[in-house]
Amino acid sequence: MRQDRLTTGLGAATLLALGVAVALGLSAPLDVNQGSLVRLMFVHVPTAWLSYLAYGGTGLFGLLYLVTRQRRFDRLALASAEIGVLFTVATIVGGMLWAKPTWGVYWVWDARLTTTALSLVVYGGYLLIRTLIDDPDRRARVAAVVGLVGTLYVPINYMAVEWWRGVHQTQTLKLLGKIRFDAAPVYGWVLLVATAAFTLLYLYLLRVRATLAAREEEREERELMGDLAGMEVARG
Template identity: 45%
Template structure:
């Protein structure tokens, strides 16, 4: 099952790559730099998915004390941190030629930096507690609290004055732009969500095997 998912993910990523460079046009105002969007937006949205799954799995763990739920939360944290980190990096690379700066402390960039640091802290917390049951319990609480930052990141561009533009995809009224840009974006979004699911499936299985080996 996981193997099939892996091939499906690889196919979706390949299709996304071809669409980002072959199907998508050269954007009018930004030119080729805009193509970074096909990685940047899916990375960030897939990390939202990862952190929401993490929060739900944490809640399930607190209620049922099921180690499998903790494994899913742990794996989602690792993948989510990687995705947000890459999302920030790609955003920065895009920001320099378009905005004229690598970084600025507006509400969107600040709140996403907090998101990144919080989930890094989440992984650190896991590593610093030697009793696995206690580590899982503490991390579950942090995992639920940290998720509160996700709406802050998403709505920051509406609530405060920012340099970052408002969402172009995840908003009422749908995408503002050409359909030849929308489709490559959606295919890449699907590909990165599949990649997240694939990574978590593999990682959670490994974590379970690890826990059994120790026990």
């Protein structure tokens, strides 16, 4: 019951934060050059942040599993990877909707876009590997290593616009060196609220998905014990 109340409370806080972010985004002034298109930033940037957070979580939980061998960390790593893939797709779709009216095309093989697409290959492979290994402990170990290596995507993708200049704009929020926000301050506040809301969304989805994974794991163990019991009866 305590865990259910926590999940419910987290879900309610997420809905409230998302509602506030939407209201602020719709009331934000139009950009001089992009007009109402600037509002896509309030979804696109937090979505990209959530994918970074999720992939980072996959690596962190994988590392914790390797250190502790506690299965709950493996379940959290799986949940985080699935969330990361989902929001990477959302990031790509949002970026395409923004790119068409500004660049004239939906997609170019820019460094930022290319590395983003490659992350779907990496984490799609992560999820595929999990389906190919039956032994739970070996599956968790292999997945943890892949998840750790996969986290290299985050800094590479973030810095891609600096290392390989293309059509994609440089970071709106620069975190290395002198921190700088390259947009009007009013947009910064909206982005801050939206990013906080998406962070709550990640935590909520992580908790729900990990709970479902625990139930799936319990069902698999019951089925395995049933099969073993059946084999013992057959031998007897």
